[in-house]
Amino acid sequence: MHKEFLMGNAAIAMGAVAAGVDLASGYPGTPSTEVLENTAKLRPEGVYVEWSVNEKAALEVAAGASYAGARCLVTMKQMGLNVASDPLMTLEYIGVKGGVVILVADDPGPISSQTEQDTRRYASFSKLPCFDPSSVKEAYEMAFEAFEFSEKYGTPVILRPTTRICHAYASIDVRDESEYVTHKPEGFIKDSKRFVIFPRLSFKNHGNIVKRNDELSEVFSNDPRNILTPPGKNSKKGIAAGGISYAHLMEALKDIPDDDKPSVLKISTPHPFPYSLSERFMRDRDEVLVLEELEPVIEDELLKTAGKYYLSTKVSGKHTGDVRAAGENSIDDVFSYVSKFIGIKPLEEPSDVLSDAPSLPVRPPVLCAGCPHRASFYAVKRAMKGKKTVFGGDIGCYTLGNAMPLDMVDSCLCMGAGITIPQGIGHIEPDTRCFGFVGDSTFFASGITGIVNAVYNQSEMTVIILDNSTTAMTGHQPHPGTGHTLMGDVVEKVDIEKVLRGVGVTHVETVDPLDLDKAIEAVKRADSKKGVKAIIFRSPCVALIRKGRALKIDENKCIRCKKCIKEIGCPALSVEDGRIVIDGSLCNGCSLCERICPTGAIKKEADHE
Amino acid sequence: MNKNIVLCGVGGQGTVLASKLIAAAAMKKGLGVMSAETIGMAQRGGSVFGNVRIGSDLFSPMIGKGQADIIIGFECGETVRMLPYLKKGGYVVSSVRSIMPTTAALGDTGYSAQPMTEYLKNNVAEGRLSLVDTLEAEKELKSSKVMNLVLLGAAVRTGVTGLSEDDIISALPDAVKPEFIELNTKAFFFTK
Ligand code: SF4
Ligand code: SF4
Numbered sequence: 100m101h102k103e104f105l106m107g108n109a110a111i112a113m114g115a116v117a118a119g120v121d122l123a124s125g126y127p128g129t130p131s132t133e134v135l136e137n138t139a140k141l142r143p144e145g146v147y148v149e150w151s152v153n154e155k156a157a158l159e160v161a162a163g164a165s166y167a168g169a170r171c172l173v174t175m176k177q178m179g180l181n182v183a184s185d186p187l188m189t190l191e192y193i194g195v196k197g198g199v200v201i202l203v204a205d206d207p208g209p210i211s212s213q214t215e216q217d218t219r220r221y222a223s224f225s226k227l228p229c230f231d232p233s234s235v236k237e238a239y240e241m242a243f244e245a246f247e248f249s250e251k252y253g254t255p256v257i258l259r260p261t262t263r264i265c266h267a268y269a270s271i272d273v274r275d276e277s278e279y280v281t282h283k284p285e286g287f288i289k290d291s292k293r294f295v296i297f298p299r300l301s302f303k304n305h306g307n308i309v310k311r312n313d314e315l316s317e318v319f320s321n322d323p324r325n326i327l328t329p330p331g332k333n334s335k336k337g338i339a340a341g342g343i344s345y346a347h348l349m350e351a352l353k354d355i356p357d358d359d360k361p362s363v364l365k366i367s368t369p370h371p372f373p374y375s376l377s378e379r380f381m382r383d384r385d386e387v388l389v390l391e392e393l394e395p396v397i398e399d400e401l402l403k404t405a406g407k408y409y410l411s412t413k414v415s416g417k418h419t420g421d422v423r424a425a426g427e428n429s430i431d432d433v434f435s436y437v438s439k440f441i442g443i444k445p446l447e448e449p450s451d452v453l454s455d456a457p458s459l460p461v462r463p464p465v466l467c468a469g470c471p472h473r474a475s476f477y478a479v480k481r482a483m484k485g486k487k488t489v490f491g492g493d494i495g496c497y498t499l500g501n502a503m504p505l506d507m508v509d510s511c512l513c514m515g516a517g518i519t520i521p522q523g524i525g526h527i528e529p530d531t532r533c534f535g536f537v538g539d540s541t542f543f544a545s546g547i548t549g550i551v552n553a554v555y556n557q558s559e560m561t562v563i564i565l566d567n568s569t570t571a572m573t574g575h576q577p578h579p580g581t582g583h584t585l586m587g588d589v590v591e592k593v594d595i596e597k598v599l600r601g602v603g604v605t606h607v608e609t610v611d612p613l614d615l616d617k618a619i620e621a622v623k624r625a626d627s628k629k630g631v632k633a634i635i636f637r638s639p640c641v642a643l644i645r646k647g648r649a650l651k652i653d654e655n656k657c658i659r660c661k662k663c664i665k666e667i668g669c670p671a672l673s674v675e676d677g678r679i680v681i682d683g684s685l686c687n688g689c690s691l692c693e694r695i696c697p698t699g700a701i702k703k704e705a706d707h708e
Numbered sequence: 709m710n711k712n713i714v715l716c717g718v719g720g721q722g723t724v725l726a727s728k729l730i731a732a733a734a735m736k737k738g739l740g741v742m743s744a745e746t747i748g749m750a751q752r753g754g755s756v757f758g759n760v761r762i763g764s765d766l767f768s769p770m771i772g773k774g775q776a777d778i779i780i781g782f783e784c785g786e787t788v789r790m791l792p793y794l795k796k797g798g799y800v801v802s803s804v805r806s807i808m809p810t811t812a813a814l815g816d817t818g819y820s821a822q823p824m825t826e827y828l829k830n831n832v833a834e835g836r837l838s839l840v841d842t843l844e845a846e847k848e849l850k851s852s853k854v855m856n857l858v859l860l861g862a863a864v865r866t867g868v869t870g871l872s873e874d875d876i877i878s879a880l881p882d883a884v885k886p887e888f889i890e891l892n893t894k895a896f897f898f899t900k
Contacts, residue, residue, distance in 0.1 A: 104735050129748040211748030234767070235742075267769035268743040270735050349767035430772040456831075457823040459789050460812045462718065464752040499752065503814060572749070664813050670753050673808035674818065682807075684852035 100272045107235045107264045110271060111202060112137035114242025117274045119282030121169035121197065122147045124157040126544065127573035128176030129211035130265040131204035135174045136576075139585050143279070150576050150585045153514075153544040154179035158186045161199055166294055168285035169197040170246050177205045177216050178513065182545070184221070189296055190255055191225050192304045197284055198246035199255040201227075204265050207392040207427035211262075213494070213513065215425060217393035218259045222370040226308050228315060229257040229370040230324075233345040235269035237324070237367070243274075252311060261392060263343040263427070312371040320373035327380050330362035336441065337362040337380055337387040339397050341369060344390040347433035355443060361388075372400040374407065381405065381412045388440045389416035392428050415440070466499045468671035469647070469687035471638035472565050474612035476500045476507040477667055477691065478636075479534060479563065481615075482622035488532045489524050493517030493546075495538040496572045496640075497565050504668045508536070515545030522549075522558045532626060533560040540570040540578040542595060547602065553631045554603040561625045562604070562633040564595055567640040575643060599633045612636040615694045647688030648703060650681055656700035663692040663701065710763030711870050712771045713863075716790045717782025718807050719751040722856035725883060726780065727758035729860060732879035733871050734762045744769040753809070755786055762870065780863045782855065783807050784824040784839075791831060800832045801863045803842040803855065838862050838899075845898050849891065857895035865900065873897075 105113065111134050115123065125135040127150065139148045147164075151157035154175040161171035175183060180203050187201070203221070206212040222229035230245060232238035238260050245256045292300070319325060330337065338361050340348045345365050352360060364380040364387075366373070381387060381404055389398040398416040405412055415421045422428070422436055466473050476497075479490070492498055492508030493516065501508035510520045521533035537546045542564055553560055570576040577583050579593040599607045606628045610621045618636065625632040649671075657679055664672050664679065669692060671685035681692075681701070693701045713730060715723045724745055731741045739762050746756040759771045773792045781787025781802035794800065806821035828837055845858045864871055877893060884892050 102735070104731055104741060210746075235769075262748075263744060263770065266745060266747045268731060268741070269766075269769065270731075270741045343768070343770075346768040347770070350772075353765075430768055430770040434772055453788070453792055456788055456791075456827055458817075459785050460809050460819045462753070462755045462786075462809045463811065464719065464749045464754040465810055467720075467752060496752065499749075503811070664810070668810045668814065670810050672810075673813045675808075675820075684846075 100278070101275055102270055103273050104268055104270045105235060105239070105273070106133060106268050107238050107260060107266060108133035109137040110235050110239035110273070111242040111258065111260070112141060113273055114239040115172045115200065115246070116141045116143065116146070117279045118243045118246040119170055119280035120146060120172050120246070121282060121284055122161060122164040123172040123174070124149045124151045124160045125174030125202075126151055126154045126157055126179055127570050127576045128179050128204075129573055130206055130262040131174050131176045131179070131202060132573045132576070133265070134172075134202050135585070138172060148585050150578065152579060154183035155186060158183040158190070158201065162186060162190050162195070164284075165195040165197040165199045167197070167287040170282050171197060171199045172202060173199065174202045175204075176212065177203055177218050178212060178214060179203070180218060180221055182514070187221070187225050191227055191308065192301050193294060193296060194253040194304070195249060195255055198249035200242065200245045200249060200258055201255055202258045205259060205261045205393060207261055215393055217396060218257060219369045219396045220394055222257050222259070226312060227255055227257050227370070228252070229259055229368065231341050231367055231369050232258070232260050232264055233342050233365065233367070235264065235267055236271040238264055239271055239273060241324075241367075252315070254311075261342055315371040316374050319368040319371060320376040322368060322373070324367035325373050325376055326363070326365040327376060328363045331356070331358040331360040333358045334361045335383070335385040337364060337384040338390060338437065338440070339364040339366060339377075339380065339387060339401060340390040341366040341397055342392060344392060344428045344433060347428060347430045348390055348437065350430060351434045351437040355441060359441060359443065361441060366397050369396050369400070374404055377401055377404040378408045378410070381410050384412050386413040386415060388421065388436065389414065390422060390428060390433060390436060391416075463502060464499060465502055465668070465670050466496060467641050468669050468685040469641040469689035470496070471567060471612050471636065471641070471689070472497045472500060473505065473667055473669065474615065474618065474638070474689070474691050475563065475565055475636040476505045478612055478615060478618035479622050480505065480507055482619045483532060483626065486532050487530060488534065489521050491517040491521040491533070491535040493537045493541050495541055497536060497538055500536070502668065504665050514541055515549050517541075518546055518549035518562060519552060521560055522553050522556070525559055529559070533558070534563055535560060536563045536565060539564060539566040539568065539580050539595065540576070543579045543593065547598060550599065550604065550631065551602045558631055559629065560631055561622070562631065564633060564635040566595060566635050566637040568637070569640050569643060571640045571642065575640070595635055604631050604633050606630075606632040607635070608633075609635040609637055611638055613638055613689055613691065615691065641687050641689070649683040649686035650688055650690065650693060650701050651704050652679055652681055653700045653702065654678065656698045658698055660697065662697060663695055666695050667691055710761060710766065711868075712776045713760040713762075713869060714771055714776040714779045714790055714793050715758035715760070715782070716779065716786045717756060718786060719746070719753045719756045721756075721782040722853065723756055723758045723782055726856040726860050727760045728883050729876055729879055730760050730869065730871065732882045733875040736879060737875060740764050740766055742766045742769040755789065757790065778863060778866065778868050780859050782859060784821050784828065785819070788824050788827055794832075797833055797836065799836045799866045799868045800828060801838045801840065801859055801866065802828060803859060804839050805842050838866065840899055845895070849895055849898065851891060854892055854895035857892045858898045861896040862899040
């Protein structure tokens with residue numbers, strides 16, 4: 100063992116590698132992305148890793164490898180599991196041979212997600228065991244242990260950290276390389292009675308799974324990861340917690356005298372729920388409080404425990420309005436819930452010193468200075484000015500195209516819906532010019548089927564592919580269009596233009612969006628054609644290229660009309676004492692503003708006379 | 709005693725490297741460290757924070773209101789935003805620079821550094837505030853990329869982090885490419 104300072108996601112990767120993982124697959128999504136990236140970085144000889152085209156493919160690839168006896172790690176964010184839910188639900192009926200750990204990162208807040216869905220609910224829905232770490236250290240250990248557990252019970256295991264675990268860092272003890280498990284997959288042995296799902300097999304295995312989960316409830320009741328600490332001698336109360344809320348709770352309890360401390364139940368295995376343990380926790384308690392984020396999973400289970408064992412313990416939490424129903428439990432929230440529940444005033448009430456502060460600006464995230472998406476959106480906006488339009492948006496940096504002043508995203512639902520939502524609107528309102536915006540990675544993940552749908556069903560629409568040759572939002576992962584893989588291999592690019600033509604889109608143009616006039620022309624041309632048309636706006640993500648020379652504004656020429664700011668809203672442009680200025684440390688010289696300024700005041704430094 | 713350090717600024721300003729350095733320096737001394745930071749959408753120009761906690765009995769990586777021993781602010785408005793996290797008598801090291809968000813540039817309300825730095829002067833205890841002229845530092849160091857080290861230097865010299873200058877300098881090679889060590893070292897000592 101030795102100590103390392105690790106991000107939660109890196110710790111999970113390291114735990115999996117130490118457990119002898121043979122194959123790791125996944126699709127990027129905050130807050131899960133770094134797990135697979137770190138697995139790839141640590142990858143010992145012979146271990147296979149891939150960014151799959153989407154989460155469904157990732158889980159299916161892993162299922163195949165597991166049938167061949169391999170230990171597999173599959174990574175995704177919570178909404179990715181919606182995409183992978185099809186194989187997930189059935190894989191539990193089939194079971195696994197090599198251990199399968201499905202890492203699904205939840206995002207209370209949400210901080211970078213569309214929903215606050217709770218993967219623990221998926222665990223009970225799909226009947227899978229679920230591990231829920233409350234620290235970086237525990238995430239490491241659970242990732243290590245989950246593979247053996249998975250093989251022992253023949254089931255995939257869900258490892259479900261949340262953002263504050265994934266993106267926290269801690270100095271923790273980790274195994275030396277000499278302590279790693281070496282694992283040799285046995286190979287695939289044909290057995291159609293085992294690996295081919297049929298109603299009869301489903302029926303039989305369904306019964307077995309229910310029995311096994313009853314058994315696991317007992318196993319988890321004695322698992323040292325579920326901790327029950329007795330109360331102080333004055334307390335008749337208890338607090339149950341899981342995930343990061345447990346860590347916050349332990350901080351809050353530091354200030355409470357030992358005799359007044361409540362009993363604490365830490366739930367690390369929310370499914371199957373350890374009922375004998377929860378019965379012991381509740382038996383002599385008058386009242387218990389449940390601290391958890393997202394869904395009231397533990398709370399529901401404690402209510403069930405009360406019913407099952409005829410207990411009169413009062414259960415407080417989300418259902419009773421004592422704990423917030425939505426958003427993350429901040430450490431301040433937990434401090435106040437605990438002091439209210441125990442009836443002890445905190446030593447020092449946090450003061451709100453800001454009441455008299457000058458008003459602080461809101462600071463929503465924006466497209467980077469020089470981002471080519473800004474130019475693409477602006478070109479479409481200019482080309483379609485005055486027409487009745489709808490702009491379908493999708494998931495990626497370019498969702499930020501909704502912000503003022505661009506205001507170019509009318510809808511955003513889920514991956515791929517940027518292409519299909521406008522189709523629906525078009526069928527109801529045929530006089531609307533329909534546009535669907537989709538990024539290159541999203542195009543491959545779930546855009547293609549929507550385009551086939553449009554072609555087949557005779558939609559009238561223009562698909563705009565924002566091709567910046569990377570998966571930018573999640574930190575620049577490769578994808579089928581980039582020509583290299585996570586293994587580091589250089590491969591043939593899957594050509595977006597050829598795919599579009601192949602599925603029957605006849606009008607396809609590839610244009611550099613920073614060439615504004617040509618870009619506007621291309622949009623007008625596509626819009627004038629019938630059927631499904633496509634424009635690929637190709638220009639690399641600014642975070643990946645060398646920063647160009649910043650532009651400058653000639654004060655003598657600038658008439659302070661603010662057109663540059665009002666039209667495109669580049670964050671490098673701002674107002675200083677009434678003057679319009681470009682922040683040289685942000686500007687990357689994309690020259691979009693130069694093309695907009697009516698007086699020619701914005702120029703490359705060298706061109707100023 | 710645990711040390712709680714809050715870093716804050718605007719996405720892209722390099723708060724992450726600064727918290728990594730603090731953590732690496734503390735680890736080298738055999739201290740326990742936990743930290744947390746903003747990763748994801750807010751990194752695109754939104755408000756970002758980093759929490760670093762050093763000590764022996766840590767459970768949560770997050771710092772609550774009124775718990776920070778020091779706030780290191782990369783943008784003066786963001787420093788003001790985080791003030792509720794400061795302990796009574798805690799230290800504040802802040803850049804004097806303001807970054808105008810596009811939302812403010814679009815409107816007519818305006819946004820500038822001066823009211824923010826004034827507010828800091830009026831609300832941080834005597835002798836506990838150090839305002840760093842990062843604009844001057846940028847000019848002198850001919851780089852806008854090392855303001856994190858300039859601020860970190862000023863923070864370490866308050867003495868409140870429990871880390872010495874040498875602790876940070878010896879951790880530099882773990883976090884910075886060899887060709888940038890000289891520039892980062894210069895930045896670290898800029899306010900000395
Ligand atoms: S050239 Fe203009 S639009 Fe492009 S990054 Fe610089 S300020 Fe922004
Ligand atoms: S568009 Fe040109 S003239 Fe108008 S404010 Fe911007 S730089 Fe000045």
